[in-house]
Amino acid sequence: MISAGTNGADIGRGASVTLSDLEKTYDRASAAPKDVDRVSLDIRSGEFLTMLGPSGSGKTTTLMMIAGFETPTAGDIAIDGKSVVAMPPYRRNIGMVFQNYALFPHLTVEENVGFPLKQRGVPKPERARLVAEALELVHLPGYGARYPRQLSGGQQQRVAVARAVVFKPRLLLMDEPLGALDKQLRENLQLEMRRLHADLGITFIYVTHDQEEALTMSDRIAVMNDGKVAQVGTPEDLYDRPENRFVAGFIGESNFLPAVVRGVENDVVIAECDGAVIRALCPGRPASGEKVTLTTRPERLRFADSAWIGEQMPQNCLSVTVTEAVFAGERCRYMLQAGDGTSIVLKEPSSAAIRRRAVGERAEIAWSVADTILV
Amino acid sequence: MILARILPAGVVGLILFFLAFPIVVVAIVSFSSATYLTFPPPAFGLRWYEAYFSNPDWLKPTWVSIWVACAVVVLATFLGTLAALGIARLPKAMRVVAAGLILSPLIVPGIVVAIGIYYAYSRYGLVGTPIAMVLAHTCLAVPFVVTSVTASLSGIDPRLEQAALSLGATPGATFFQVTLPLIQPGVLVGALFAFITSFDELIVALFISGTGAVTLPRRMWDDLRFQIDPTIAAVSTLTIVLTAALMGAAHLLRKRAERNRMATSSAAA
Numbered sequence: 001m002i003s004a005g006t007n008g009a010d011i012g013r014g015a016s017v018t019l020s021d022l023e024k025t026y027d028r029a030s031a032a033p034k035d036v037d038r039v040s041l042d043i044r045s046g047e048f049l050t051m052l053g054p055s056g057s058g059k060t061t062t063l064m065m066i067a068g069f070e071t072p073t074a075g076d077i078a079i080d081g082k083s084v085v086a087m088p089p090y091r092r093n094i095g096m097v098f099q100n101y102a103l104f105p106h107l108t109v110e111e112n113v114g115f116p117l118k119q120r121g122v123p124k125p126e127r128a129r130l131v132a133e134a135l136e137l138v139h140l141p142g143y144g145a146r147y148p149r150q151l152s153g154g155q156q157q158r159v160a161v162a163r164a165v166v167f168k169p170r171l172l173l174m175d176e177p178l179g180a181l182d183k184q185l186r187e188n189l190q191l192e193m194r195r196l197h198a199d200l201g202i203t204f205i206y207v208t209h210d211q212e213e214a215l216t217m218s219d220r221i222a223v224m225n226d227g228k229v230a231q232v233g234t235p236e237d238l239y240d241r242p243e244n245r246f247v248a249g250f251i252g253e254s255n256f257l258p259a260v261v262r263g264v265e266n267d268v269v270i271a272e273c274d275g276a277v278i279r280a281l282c283p284g285r286p287a288s289g290e291k292v293t294l295t296t297r298p299e300r301l302r303f304a305d306s307a308w309i310g311e312q313m314p315q316n317c318l319s320v321t322v323t324e325a326v327f328a329g330e331r332c333r334y335m336l337q338a339g340d341g342t343s344i345v346l347k348e349p350s351s352a353a354i355r356r357r358a359v360g361e362r363a364e365i366a367w368s369v370a371d372t373i374l375v
Numbered sequence: 376m377i378l379a380r381i382l383p384a385g386v387v388g389l390i391l392f393f394l395a396f397p398i399v400v401v402a403i404v405s406f407s408s409a410t411y412l413t414f415p416p417p418a419f420g421l422r423w424y425e426a427y428f429s430n431p432d433w434l435k436p437t438w439v440s441i442w443v444a445c446a447v448v449v450l451a452t453f454l455g456t457l458a459a460l461g462i463a464r465l466p467k468a469m470r471v472v473a474a475g476l477i478l479s480p481l482i483v484p485g486i487v488v489a490i491g492i493y494y495a496y497s498r499y500g501l502v503g504t505p506i507a508m509v510l511a512h513t514c515l516a517v518p519f520v521v522t523s524v525t526a527s528l529s530g531i532d533p534r535l536e537q538a539a540l541s542l543g544a545t546p547g548a549t550f551f552q553v554t555l556p557l558i559q560p561g562v563l564v565g566a567l568f569a570f571i572t573s574f575d576e577l578i579v580a581l582f583i584s585g586t587g588a589v590t591l592p593r594r595m596w597d598d599l600r601f602q603i604d605p606t607i608a609a610v611s612t613l614t615i616v617l618t619a620a621l622m623g624a625a626h627l628l629r630k631r632a633e634r635n636r637m638a639t640s641s642a643a644a
């Protein structure tokens with residue numbers, strides 16, 4: 001019935017999206033940096049891609065350019081290989097869920113969801129069937145006659161999703177769709193979004209500033225900072241192998257150790273840190289004597305004298321002093337200080353069998369080379 | 376203590392009394408049975424309302440006023456709404472200038488506007504025609520429509536229009552299915568004010584209504600100057616009731632629009 005989106009040579013149900021050196025400067029007169037700066041992304045058909053970044057990093061602007069509400073200053077946007085930069089938003093056939101849902105207050109839920117079908121000339125009986133189907137999909141059957149103001153925030157969000165997918169777009173854009181909801185509801189809806197993505201099989205581009213949300217939902221994440229893509233990768237890539245200090249610090253918690261390069265062996269850098277030799281993974285080849293920063297996650301450090309049952313013996317060691325010890329139920333969190341003054345956080349799973357360290361105590365910490373990254 | 380509580384109430388009461396007293400007197404006099412204006416009336420009756428409704432010298436200007444006001448409503452609402460939509464899309468600096476120009480008939484003293492209109496219209500032989508009254512009153516009414524429509528436009532989330540476009544509505548469909556329904560209360564309030572503006576207007580009417588387009592306020596003015604009988608009190612009372620009813624309607628519309636807006640924005644906030 002709906003002709004939109006079924007243009008013959010379909011490869012999958014989802015559109016592929018290619019951003020090439022996309023740029024946007026709102027105020028060209030000012031000397032301020034670009035609001036979106038040379039963003040290049042290859043989003044695959046059917047992928048769940050999340051743009052994650054702090055407020056003001058250009059996520060919304062990028063999404064608005066894909067939707068067609070902002071014109072790029074430079075660069076290109078191609079959907080299924082065809083440039084859409086010159087195409088007005090109402091012809092792009094992209095579903096969009098706005099940050100505040102943007103439901104039409106003067107229309108009922110049914111009319112809201114039926115709105116895109118009406119624009120496409122879908123006859124009334126067919127429209128009613130598709131609307132009912134879409135409301136079913138978001139678990140809101142029977143709410144058709146209500147007005148948006150008669151719904152809770154979570155229900156409004158579902159209506160917005162139903163309205164954005166009822167016309168079977170091949171691409172769905174979502175701008176912090178769960179941002180206004182409380183934590184419990186947000187977690188439920190995150191699961192539903194994943195399920196929806198699996199059911200529909202279309203491409204999702206999802207914007208959020210919540211790293212946990214991004215890590216749990218996405219196939220891949222593009223981390224944005226100051227209008228640029230800081231790193232693109234799977235959640236594991238970003239967490240285990242951050243490519244720069246921003247990503248290491250923004251996603252999860254990280255320790256940063258200043259070090260000096262002493263040599264390179266295969267993909268492993270040998271560096272000196274506070275008088276100790278530390279090995280780290282590094283794809284590049286830094287020069288000997290170069291000052292670098294190594295990063296490791298607090299939960300991947302151990303006290304060297306605790307048991308390492310079934311684990312590979314760690315290869316990096318450092319002497320520290322305990323400056324703070326906090327018992328937090330499932331974990332103990334220690335603040336440590338290395339000889340050169342660097343603060344290090346260590347998180348240890350709590351167990352009655354493990355001896356708690358006292359403030360002021362000296363200790364050796366150890367961790368694996370695989371968990372040490374040069375950024 | 377008691378004084379502190381009574382004093383503000385007393386002051387407010389006094390102000391209200393000063394504002395309402397003339398209206399109350401007029402209303403009472405209109406029900407007088409006397410043949411001349413006197414207060415308090417010796418007895419009550421409806422003879423002056425009968426006199427009004429049976430006298431073509433009063434009814435004809437009433438119809439002129441109603442027709443002119445209706446034409447003004449149509450013209451001013453159409454032009455004012457378009458102007459408000461246009462202004463909202465201008466860059467900020469130009470918006471201030473355009474809004475200022477459109478609101479100028481409200482700022483310039485009425486007599487100055489009237490003289491200007493008189494000179495301009497007399498060159499084209501318009502003075503004394505209903506068309507002249509309609510055009511002149513439209514100039515005076517447009518600012519009210521622009522103000523009221525602009526207010527309701529500024530309350531609309533711009534993302535609603537973007538949402539409509541993203542859902543496949545053309546800009547035209549977006550306007551008729553989303554923007555217009557949302558600003559409709561503002562348009563209606565503007566239309567009511569346009570009616571009242573025209574229906575109550577005297578100064579411009581004095582200059583350009585001539586003998587061919589005598590409006591009700593103009594007829595009342597002439598009546599006061601050349602003869603005086605309680606019919607004018609009846610006419611005044613009717614005018615007051617009509618105007619008050621329209622104002623009340625405008626107020627209700629505004630309240631309703633506000634309530635709708637609050638309900639949706641708070642749920643999404």
Ligand SMILES: Nc1ncnc2c1ncn2[C@@H]1O[C@H](COP(=O)(O)OP(=O)(O)O)[C@@H](O)[C@H]1O
Pocket residue numbers: 026027035053054055056057058059060061062
């Ligand atoms: N409509 C606009 N006009 C001017 N500047 C804007 C506009 N929208 C966003 N910006 C600027 O562009 C930058 C990126 O903003 P945005 O894309 O909204 O970031 P995010 O969605 O990641 O919070 C910010 O510096 C912001 O101030």
Ligand SMILES: [Mg+2]
Pocket residue numbers: 059060061
């Ligand atoms: Mg944003």
